[in-house]
Amino acid sequence: MNYHSVCLHVLADSIRSVNNAEVLCLGLVSVAVFMLVMPLFKASGGVLLQMAPPNISSSALAKCWWQITSHEGVIEVSQARFWELVPGHVVGSLSLQVKKEMDDRRILEYVHNLYHELGIHDLTVQTDYA
Known part of the structure; x- marks a missing residue:
């Protein structure tokens, strides 16, 4: 989970450093980060809320x-x-x-x-x- 977060942070910083098309990149980065962060939010939210394990019926x-x-x-x-x-x-x-x-x-x-x-x-x- 931590490694996933670090990779997302590095990806967001590297894409944001493009100067020419900053507005377009910002929109694309926002969508990409949102899509990539959802599994992380789901996993960490399940742990924090102590939800029932999804792999055991x-x-x-x-x-x-x-x-x-x-x-x-x-x-x-x-x-x-x-x-x-x-x-x-x-x-x-x-x-x-x-x-x-x-x-x-x-x-x-x-x-x-x-x-x-x-x-x-x-x-x-x-x-x-x-």
């Missing part, structure tokens, strides 16, 4: 939710949040309510493996016992 997340809910030791899954920390790096957090007699390490390993298959490698899971 909501149906895949719902499927994981139901698989975790149907696990024998899990009572409830709540507060599931997933977002892009940086473009291409998805993180998430969720809260599990598990039965007291269950081994939470097996459940956590199961949950982490499910989301790891989706490409979510940094997952924080809070476990509460009921």
